[in-house]
Amino acid sequence: xxxxxxxxxxxxxxxxxxxxxxxxxxxxxxxxxxxxxxxxxxxxxxxxxxxxxxxxxxxxxxxxxxxxxxxxxxxxxxxxxxxxxxxxxxxxxxxxxxxxxxxxxxxxxxxxxxxxxxxxxxxxxxxxxxxxxxxxxxxxxxxxxxxxxxxxxxxxxxxxxxxxxxxxxxxxxxxxxxxxxxxxxxxxxxxxxxxxxxxxxxxxxxxxxxxxxxxxxxxxxxxxxxxxxxxxxxxxxxxxxxxxxxxxxxxxxxxxxxxxxxxxxxxxxxxxxxxxxxxxxxxxxxxxxxxxxxxxxxxxxxxxxxxxxxxxxxxxxxxxxxxxxxxxxxxxxxxxxxxxxxxxxxxxxxxxxxxxxxxxxxxxxxxxxxxxxxxxxxxxxxxxxxxxxxxxxxxxxxxxxxxxxxxxxxxxxxxxxxxxxxxxxxxxxxxxxxxxxxxxxxxxxxxxxxxxxxxxxxxxxxxxxxxxxxxxxxxxxxxxxxxxxxxxxxxxxxxxx
RNA sequence: GCACCGAUGGCGAAGUGGUUAACGCGCUGGUCUGCAAAACCAGUACUCAUGGGUUCAAAUCCCAUUCGGUGCUCCA
Numbered sequence: 001x002x003x004x005x006x007x008x009x010x011x012x013x014x015x016x017x018x019x020x021x022x023x024x025x026x027x028x029x030x031x032x033x034x035x036x037x038x039x040x041x042x043x044x045x046x047x048x049x050x051x052x053x054x055x056x057x058x059x060x061x062x063x064x065x066x067x068x069x070x071x072x073x074x075x076x077x078x079x080x081x082x083x084x085x086x087x088x089x090x091x092x093x094x095x096x097x098x099x100x101x102x103x104x105x106x107x108x109x110x111x112x113x114x115x116x117x118x119x120x121x122x123x124x125x126x127x128x129x130x131x132x133x134x135x136x137x138x139x140x141x142x143x144x145x146x147x148x149x150x151x152x153x154x155x156x157x158x159x160x161x162x163x164x165x166x167x168x169x170x171x172x173x174x175x176x177x178x179x180x181x182x183x184x185x186x187x188x189x190x191x192x193x194x195x196x197x198x199x200x201x202x203x204x205x206x207x208x209x210x211x212x213x214x215x216x217x218x219x220x221x222x223x224x225x226x227x228x229x230x231x232x233x234x235x236x237x238x239x240x241x242x243x244x245x246x247x248x249x250x251x252x253x254x255x256x257x258x259x260x261x262x263x264x265x266x267x268x269x270x271x272x273x274x275x276x277x278x279x280x281x282x283x284x285x286x287x288x289x290x291x292x293x294x295x296x297x298x299x300x301x302x303x304x305x306x307x308x309x310x311x312x313x314x315x316x317x318x319x320x321x322x323x324x325x326x327x328x329x330x331x332x333x334x335x336x337x338x339x340x341x342x343x344x345x346x347x348x349x350x351x352x353x354x355x356x357x358x359x360x361x362x363x364x365x366x367x368x369x370x371x372x373x374x375x376x377x378x379x380x381x382x383x384x385x386x387x388x389x390x391x392x393x394x395x396x397x398x399x400x401x402x403x404x405x406x407x408x409x410x411x412x413x414x415x416x417x418x419x420x421x422x423x424x425x426x427x428x429x430x431x432x433x434x435x436x437x438x439x440x441x442x443x444x445x446x447x448x449x450x451x452x453x454x455x456x457x458x459x460x461x462x463x464x465x466x467x468x469x470x471x472x473x474x475x476x477x478x479x480x481x482x483x484x485x486x487x488x489x490x491x492x493x494x495x496x497x
Numbered sequence: 498g499c500a501c502c503g504a505u506g507g508c509g510a511a512g513u514g515g516u517u518a519a520c521g522c523g524c525u526g527g528u529c530u531g532c533a534a535a536a537c538c539a540g541u542a543c544u545c546a547u548g549g550g551u552u553c554a555a556a557u558c559c560c561a562u563u564c565g566g567u568g569c570u571c572c573a
Contacts, residue, residue, distance in 0.1 A: 027573080035573085042573040072571080157500080157569080205571095227573030234572095258502085259567070266567080296521085297510070302503075302566065309509050312522040319521085322535060361511090369511050373520035380520095380537085387529090387537050468531060475533075486534045493535085 001056065001363040003049075003223075004300055006231060006254040007154050011365050014053075014253055016222055021059040023217040024050070025251070026107070027209055027226040027234065030067040031091035032076050034276040035098055037294065037305060038267050042227045042257040044291060045299040045366070047104045049225075049255070051409045052362045063216045064107040066092055068114050070205055074191055084192050085114075098277045101287045101420045102294075103411040111212040113203065119211040120203045121196045124183045126245045136175060139186030139199045145179045148240040154254060155232035181237050183207050206237035210250070214242060224251035228258050257299045263306055280310075281424035284438040286417040289314040295368050295410065317412050318495075323379045324413050326386065327400055329490060332393040347385055347395055354378035355402045362409065375406045418496060421445070444482040444496065452483055456494055459485070 003014040016022040026046050029035055053060050067073075068088040077087035096106070124141055127133035132147045145151050182204040187193035193200050203211075213221055219242070226235065235254065242250035259266065262273040280290055285307075293313040297303035354374045361370035382399045385391040407413045425445065428434050455474050462470040475485050482497040 029573080037573095039573045070571095155568085229568080229572055232568075233570095257573070259573075261566070264565080268572095293509090301510090304509080304566095306509080309522085312509065315523090316521050319535095326536085367511075369509095369520075373511065376520055383536055384538085463531085466531075472532070484534065487530080488535070 001053070001058075002365055003253065003255060004365050005252075006256050007251075009156070012253065014223060016058065017252065018220075019061075019218075021061045022053060022223065023061050023063075023221045024223040024225065025063045025065075025209070025213040025217060025221055026224070027230055028064040028066050028110075029091075029095050030070055030072065031088045031095060032070070032072045033091060034278060035095050036267065036274060036276050037262075037280070037290065038227075038260040040098065040102055040104075040277060040290075041260045041294045041303070042225075043099060043104050044102060044294045045257045046225050046255075048295050048299075048362075048368060048409055049366055051105065051411070052366070055405065055408050056359070056363070061109075061217065062107040063109040063111055063213065065111045065113060065209060065212050066095075067205065067208060068092065068112050069192060069202055070113075078190070097423075101277065101281075101423075102291045103288075109216050111216060113208040113212070116208070116212050116215055117194050117196065117203065119215045120184075120207045121198055123207060123211050123214075123241065123245055124198055127183070127241065130244070132244050133183055134176065135199070136186075139201060140182055141184035141198060141201075141204075142175050142180040143183050143237065143241060143244075145177060145181070145240065148244050150243075151240050152236060154236050154239055157232060157236075181206060181233065183241070206234055207241060209234070210238045210242040210245075213238075213251075214246070219246040219248045219250075221251045223253045223255060225255040225257070228256045231256050255299075258302045260294075261302060261304045264304055267305075278424055278427065279436070281421055282428055282433070282436045282438065282441070284421075284441045285310050286314055286317075287420040288317055288412045288415070288417050292317055292410065292412050296372060298368050299366055320375070320379065321413055321415060323383060324403060325493070327382070327396050327403070330386065330391075330396070331490075332391060332396045334393050336390050336392055347381065347390070348398065350381045351378060351395065351398045351402060354381075355405065358402065358406060368410075371406070372410070375403070378402060418445075440482065447481045447483070452478065452494055456485065456492055460492055 001014055002011050004010070005012045014022070026043070028043075029039060050060050050062055066088075069084060073084055073088055077084040080087055099106070124133050127143065128135075128141070130147075132144050133141050134144060135141050184198050184201050184207070185204055187200040187202065191202070193202050213224070224235065224238075231254075239250050261267065262271075262275065265271050265273060267274050277287070277290065281287065289310055290313075293305070293310055294303075296313065354377055357374035357377070358371045361367040361374060364370075378399065382391065382395070385395065403413070421441070422445065425434075425437060425441070428437055455478060459471045459474040462468075462474070478485060478494070483494055484497055486493045486495075
């Protein structure tokens with residue numbers, strides 16, 4: 001498949017080199033708080049890529065790291081009066097719960113920064129042996145950027161104009177050059193630290209990813225991904241460290257997912273447009289709709305997240321699910337007596353085209369919007385044919401095959417939204433945040449499936465005796481509780497709005 | 498300030514030189530239905546921010562302008 005490579009700025013073929021599986025690494029979360037939807041947009045697109053690679057027969061070995069020690073963690077853990085391990089455990093658990101709710105498949109390897117300290121130390125020592133890393137007076141270690149002439153090749157920045165000392169961070173120690181970045185931070189009283197050959201301290205953020213990527217995947221990896229903001233300085237620094245230490249190219253392909261805007265502005269707490277997955281679930285939005293929305297806009301485009309578009313996604317998924325159920329449950333004939341051959345061939349051809357368009361779209365730099373369009377084309381054609389009574393069992397099998405292909409990547413057909421929302425409600429109760437739950441959510445979920453089934457049965461009975469007044473009253477009652485009823489030849493179906 | 502990206506219907510969003518500008522949502526009308534819902538059909542951008550240029554041909558390439566966003570500092 002073809003994927004844009006930030007390194008070089010061109011669309012290039014993505015393929016495994018020197019190993020049967022594609023080795024990929026993604027910068028995971030720093031577990032100091034709940035993940036927000038911007039975080040998840042990145043992980044969702046990586047998930048889409050990974051699912052698609054596997055679908056086209058490219059095995060993947062994927063490592064995601066968990067940054068479980070850094071400045072923010074130390075600060076927040078101290079504020080909470082907890083050891084950092086205990087503090088991060090809660091948010092790491094939440095991160096995986098949220099990922100799961102969004103249908104993100106877990107990476108083959110989850111790498112914790114705190115469990116790879118020896119590898120980081122070793123890497124820094126390798127750099128130190130070549131005088132690329134140096135120790136400052138306070139015991140911190142820095143990377144000497146002058147020694148890596150290619151610095152800036154990823155983000156294509158021109159550092160000529162940046163003079164030493166032009167921008168000095170308040171908390172920085174004595175570095176030889178302003179741009180030099182920390183590899184190892186000297187210990188401070190009361191902070192978590194490790195006593196190593198480098199002295200007492202803790203790892204800098206950048207060294208974690210270099211050390212762990214190489215530990216699990218080797219010196220040269222096929223693909224490295226992350227959010228666009230990580231391009232500089234994080235990924236630039238990873239390249240500098242890794243390539244200086246090994247003398248080999250670090251990652252051949254770099255993928256960066258662009259930022260998410262919320263209602264047209266950068267998401268930030270001060271703007272008041274900052275949302276975690278849990279915030280949205282408590283407002284009554286569905287996990288599947290959030291997934292679908294976040295992956296519907298191709299990863300290289302900045303996407304504008306709005307509540308209106310979230311509703312749109314909810315409705316679009318309903319259409320797909322309704323269609324899926326129709327295909328699964330309908331009694332399709334083996335053959336259609338008077339079906340004109342011309343129409344039959346046309347339908348088969350259109351299903352085939354949808355399949356091709358879907359695959360080509362994703363293979364072309366992960367164009368999720370086009371892949372989505374191909375599927376909706378097929379949905380319309382098949383529905384149309386089903387209405388006309390010309391759809392056969394064989395057609396349906398072909399349709400379902402394409403639909404399964406689509407769902408193998410998009411993963412929105414299975415409806416476990418209610419379950420996820422219930423878990424979020426329980427979490428809100430436990431955290432004392434039940435005040436944030438949307439009122440209609442409580443009313444709707446107070447209504448159990450059994451309650452609904454009973455009313456639906458009563459309505460069906462009323463309809464049989466042509467008591468339409470009673471039947472409609474029940475339908476309205478259910479509607480008020482967010483339940484929609486659909487009558488069809490095959491019986492009654494209900495679903496939550 | 499420097500750098501980068503974007504501007505396509507009511508909304509979201511494909512399409513990067515060549516038939517009637519995908520697809521989804523919404524809206525209007527119709528078919529179906531006891532009525533709905535679902536589904537289908539028809540309609541909903543004479544046109545792709547604005548101005549200029551290149552070309553037989555431009556939403557697509559070039560220049561300028563306007564507006565929006567992002568990076569240059571922790572950040573997915």
